Amino acid sequence: MDTSLLLYTVLFIGMFLAFPKELKRAGFNIDYVFHGWLGDPQLDYLGFHVRRTSLTFLLHCCLPFLYLGIIHTNLVSFTLPEYVEMSITTLGVLTASYGMICFFLHVSLQRHPVYKRLQKYDTPISRVKLEVNSQARSIGAYHTDNGAYRLTVTTEWLLAPSCYNIEVAFLNDTHLELESSRTLELSENAKEGSQHVKVIATSTSGKYRQFIVMLNSLDYRDFTNSLKIPVHNTRSILINQSLSEQFTDTFLTHIRENPKYSVRRFRDVDNEGELENCLGCVVKKAQVKLRKTCASSRQGGRPCTQCRCRPMWCSECMARWFCSKQDQSSPNTWLRGKAPCPMCRQVFCILDVCMIVN
Missing domain, CATH: 3.30.40 (Herpes Virus-1)
Known part of the structure; x- marks a missing residue:
């Protein structure tokens, strides 16, 4: 492989796929760049994350073609048939992605996967959305965002937004189990290493699929204190405590x-x-x-x-x-x-x- 092509590939992966925390802290992220369209999560929590995940999906669909496009113009030469084929494929994928997002956001929002899960509870979706948004902006809600994961706990709901999805669990229908922990030796926050714990959220009635909540051990105590249900530790996993x-x-x-x-x-x-x-x-x-x-x-x-x-x-x-x-x-x-x-x-x-x- 050509040296310049290898260097470009490494830089592209580092900038767009393994996104550095320093760029996020500097404001170079989807939340900040597109905040005018995404809105304020304090006012419309669910709507914000539905728009954010949709936009993230669309932008990530562009990355492979952005990669190939820059290679074509700077590093290698494609023949005309290859260029036409790549252009048609790019246009097709982006059109399909954009069409799906427009369908969810403007035509049938209630068919979005997040709202379909909320509809399984015997409450009108408009009332559930209003309840979640109201509780998420209340002073007693717990929020954490360390760049690797986001988590919100309200009086009735556990919300775990990810890159392309939002996991939503009704606490009265949830069983939380401490699954495992792992310690990273190198950490900028702790000299002795950083411990990360994995909590499994399971629906007792089967209304939502099982999902994983990842937490830093330093956030674990605040997380459990904000819950009205216990986190079961049947494996007797030892959680490291901070000095405070x-x-x-x-x-x-x-x-x-x-x-x-x-x-x-x-x-x-x-x-x-x-x-x-x-x-x-x-x-x-x-x-x-x-x-x-x-x-x-x-x-x-x-x-x-x-x-x-x-x-x-x-x-x-x-x-x-x-x-x-x-x-x-x-x-x-x-x-x-x-x-x-x-x-x-x-x-x-x-x-x-x-x-x-x-």
Whole structure:
């Protein structure tokens, strides 16, 4: 093979097939370049991804002919019959692809594979679409996108957009199983390597086909916390924890030994006798109250002060907040560190975090 042809082939594969993360971060991707036509996923989540997958399919159909076309004009010479044959094939494939996309987007959107799967649930497709779009833009929805995969979890749905498809699962009809994990030794995010886990989503009623959810172990905890159904780990697969997750577990263990705080006694509930939702995750109820109980107010250089805010945070969100305010280069000092209240900025230590009891 000619050296220039080999070099061109390698560069073409690297630029268009194994798309570098650096180009995506710089905005050279379909979402950014065609954002005017694709729309805003915050306003129309399903419509955005239907248009994105359709456009991706059409553009990828062009790549083989783009490759051959550049070769023809720069590197090798085709005879006239070969050129005519390639042109006819290119025109035929692109016309068929464009016709199929126009049929789905403008003629019969309900026959698109995504909407056909949603129609299996005994609800009008317009209502399901409105429900999914509304939940996807809610403050409690979980979104992750690391370039290799996208994932959205709402109160009722698990949505996994891929290059050409969108996997949609109704959580009440879903069984999640932790299938396997693998560790990549070289990682820009973790010195000790990056662990990726595979979760299998299966319909308990058979209304959708089984699909795979790939996750970084650093995202696994947030993913499971956002679900209202459990992820079964029957194979006892060990999930690596980040340093902040390890601290969160230790933080929760310590605050369980602190004095308890009675919301009934101090009337920190609403008119119906319920605690407010956590301001951090908006999923759990408030679980902790900052109340000065430590003996020494001068330990650590800053005096602990009395916080008079109502209970507004769950224990895990408070642990993450406390961790974020510590010296990240000295994790061995975190437990004896201090942090300001997220609301009133009064200083507290781990001994001042009281679990709530009714």
